[in-house]
Amino acid sequence: MWLVFVILFGGAFYDLKERRIPNWWVASAVLCGLGLVVLTASEGDSFVMIFSFFLRIGAVILVFFPFFLLRMMGAGDIKMMAVILGCLGLKAGSLAVGYGFLVGAVLALVKMLLQRNLLKRLSTLFVYLRRLFLTKEIVPYYIAQRDGGSVVIPFTACLFLGYLWFLCMTFFI
Numbered sequence: 052m053w054l055v056f057v058i059l060f061g062g063a064f065y066d067l068k069e070r071r072i073p074n075w076w077v078a079s080a081v082l083c084g085l086g087l088v089v090l091t092a093s094e095g096d097s098f099v100m101i102f103s104f105f106l107r108i109g110a111v112i113l114v115f116f117p118f119f120l121l122r123m124m125g126a127g128d129i130k131m132m133a134v135i136l137g138c139l140g141l142k143a144g145s146l147a148v149g150y151g152f153l154v155g156a157v158l159a160l161v162k163m164l165l166q167r168n169l170l171k172r173l174s175t176l177f178v179y180l181r182r183l184f185l186t187k188e189i190v191p192y193y194i195a196q197r198d199g200g201s202v203v204i205p206f207t208a209c210l211f212l213g214y215l216w217f218l219c220m221t222f223f224i
Contacts, residue, residue, distance in 0.1 A: 054087055055138050055147075055214060062131045063211035070200070072127030072207055077134065081108070084138040107141060108133040121183075122191035128206040135210065143217070150220075151206075151213025158204050166201065 058080040065072045085104060092100040111133035118124040132151075136144030163169040179192050193202070 052218065054083055055135060056218075058083065058134060058138075059131065059207070059211040059214050062127070063205070063208040066127070066205040066207035070203065070205070071125065072131060077127065077130040080131070080134045081137070084134055087138060104137045107144065108137040111136050120189060122193045124206065128210070131207045131210055135214065143221075146220075147214045147217035148210065149213070150216040151210035154212045154216065155204060155206055155209035158209060162204065168202075172202065 061076055062072050062080070065076060085101065088100045088104045089097055112129060115124060115129040115132065119126050119129055132148050135147055138144070139147060160169075163172050176192075183189070
């Protein structure tokens with residue numbers, strides 16, 4: 052549990068400071084997670100645990116990669132979600148990531164309300180989705196030059212807060 056805490060804390064720090072998570076940080080997180088899996092595997096079960104670890108990581112990347120292609124989510128955020136599920140397993144990892152999505156949704160809503168651009172952002176989303184389905188042309192949803200940095204939320208920071216929420220739900224309830 053503490054290893055995932057440190058991984059997400061560092062990822063959140065980079066996300067808030069630089070608006071990206073360095074690949075060396077993600078690679079370190081994967082190696083630490085792999086070490087955790089190997090150390091906690093029962094004797095003779097290491098291969099299955101390692102395979103499951105990489106299967107969960109690959110599944111998360113496969114599921115969320117379209118969101119990266121559409122520029123709706125950053126690659127580092129997807130990689131951090133993959134590390135969470137790799138380390139925690141499918142059930143606990145999905146809960147932690149789900150809580151992170153809830154934190155992100157609330158943060159995005161509050162941000163749009165404070166910036167008074169909720170209707171504009173919803174309109175932009177609906178126009179984008181309509182265009183995507185009608186033309187089948189993949190174009191980026193977010194373009195920094197057009198949209199600016201004020202519409203971006205640091206999602207790995209949301210994942211970190213979601214993990215804290217998960218820990219509270221696990222240990223205190």
